[in-house]
Each structure stands twice: as C-alpha cells, then as structure tokens.
Amino acid sequence: MWVIWFGPVVVVFFLAGMTVAAVLLRLGKLRSPRSALAAVALPFGCATLPVLALALLSLAASLFAPDDGALHAELFGAGPVPARDRMLFDAFGDGPTREVLLRLDPTPAERARIMALPGFAHATMTADSFALRGIRHGLDGWWMRPTRPGITRRAPGTDCPSPAIYEADGFNGWRQFRIALCAADRGDAPALFVAAYGR
Structure with missing residues (x-):
C-alpha cells in the first residue's frame, strides 16, 4: 500500500x-x-x-528480507563485509529485473577494492541518471543526490559533491553494475553508491 x-x-x-x-x-x-x-x-x-x-x-x-551481509555477498560475492553501520541497502525484483542499491561509507581499503573490480571504467551515465535509479524507488532519504561545485544548500548524508560515475558491467553476473564515487567534502570521508541491475 x-x-x-x-x-x-x-x-x-x-x-x-x-x-x-x-x-x-x-x-x-x-x-x-x-x-x-x-x-x-x-x-x-x-x-x-x-x-x-x-x-x-x-x-x-x-x-x-535478506540481511545486509547477504545483499553484500549478492553484490560483490564472497569476501569481507563492511560494518553494518556504514552500509544501507535496498533490493527490488527478481531475475532479469533484480536491482540492488547500496550506499557505503567505505574505508580506504574498501574503496580501493571496489575501484579494482574487473572491467572498472568510466561510464557514460550521467550523475542525474544514476541518482534516478534510487529516487524512483523512493530512496531519496539516503540515496545519492548529486551536487555541483558552488552549491551551498545541501542535505546532510545524501549529497554527493561532483560525483564520478563508473561501470563494471558483468561483474559477479550483473548486467549493469554502476558505481558513483563522491568527492571529499568538508573533510568528511566521501560516500560511495552502487546500483546493480539484472542477473
């Protein structure tokens, strides 16, 4: 409802x-x-x-519902799982319409591991299109909201300054595997967002 x-x-x-x-x-x-x-x-x-x-x-x-550890394994396969207080997940659909969305406040080692994924490369997807992946599911409370340099009105915890969008399509069986890396802002550790679609 x-x-x-x-x-x-x-x-x-x-x-x-x-x-x-x-x-x-x-x-x-x-x-x-x-x-x-x-x-x-x-x-x-x-x-x-x-x-x-x-x-x-x-x-x-x-x-x-599957717990965060199961969703992390579904996204990345076997491996170390970040602390639960640094992850937010949501999942939708099954099979070819399966979609898993993740917000992670990564450690430097976790960030380096994601950037070393096979096939990791710059994506043609825009930051606004990436943000739409979560907003259309009503996740605007914690999902990425892209901001541009010079914008001062920001929502804490959701804004992603100058995001860079990457892809690792085909990783772990996902048809689309997109990653948004946020720039550091005001000394805070930058957040990282993952949108995986289709298995």
Whole structure:
C-alpha cells in the first residue's frame, strides 16, 4: 500500500466503525452501559486495524528480507563485509529485473577494492541518471543526490559533491553494475553508491 493512502484508509475504517455503532444504536441493541461503552470504542478499534496490519506487514518484511551481509555477498560475492553501520541497502525484483542499491561509507581499503573490480571504467551515465535509479524507488532519504561545485544548500548524508560515475558491467553476473564515487567534502570521508541491475 502506498503511504499516501494510509491516512484515508484509517479514516474509512473509523467511519465504518461509527456507522456500525449508529446502526446498533438505531436498532436498540445498546441497552446497557457496557454495550454503550463498546459502541463508543468501536470506531477507534476499527481505525487501529489498518495500523495493526501495517505493523504486521513491516515485521514480516523485516523477518524475511535478506540481511545486509547477504545483499553484500549478492553484490560483490564472497569476501569481507563492511560494518553494518556504514552500509544501507535496498533490493527490488527478481531475475532479469533484480536491482540492488547500496550506499557505503567505505574505508580506504574498501574503496580501493571496489575501484579494482574487473572491467572498472568510466561510464557514460550521467550523475542525474544514476541518482534516478534510487529516487524512483523512493530512496531519496539516503540515496545519492548529486551536487555541483558552488552549491551551498545541501542535505546532510545524501549529497554527493561532483560525483564520478563508473561501470563494471558483468561483474559477479550483473548486467549493469554502476558505481558513483563522491568527492571529499568538508573533510568528511566521501560516500560511495552502487546500483546493480539484472542477473
């Protein structure tokens, strides 16, 4: 369910609960204080059903989704896995439409390992096209947002100053394997983004 529809769904369930309570009142079914209290609580109970359903779906998704280590192995194969607090992943689709997106705050050794991937070369893809790979999935909260020199208004944690886009297509079975290397900014360690598509 799209998040934009969640509020209206809660309202609809609340109104449905009020309708049922009104029908029970009209039919004369509310003859005791206990039944009247239950009728007052009914709309609020109905409104909690979508919230409960969303919580259960989120829990199921977190339980059955592959962890960061599995996604890292899917991207790069066997090898050392960076600390979890330096990685953000998301994955979509299966088979020929499989797409895995990674944001990594790499150590110098991890950065050198990625730059030494087989077939690593400059890509013709623009920084804006690379950024679109994550933005179209709604990952603009942590996905790369390219910035150009001289731009002062930036969002911490997402901006990628003067990104350089590389490719290593065919690496580890991926049809497209694109890497965005961000320039160092204000002394911070630059972030690195990977977008792999199609297996």
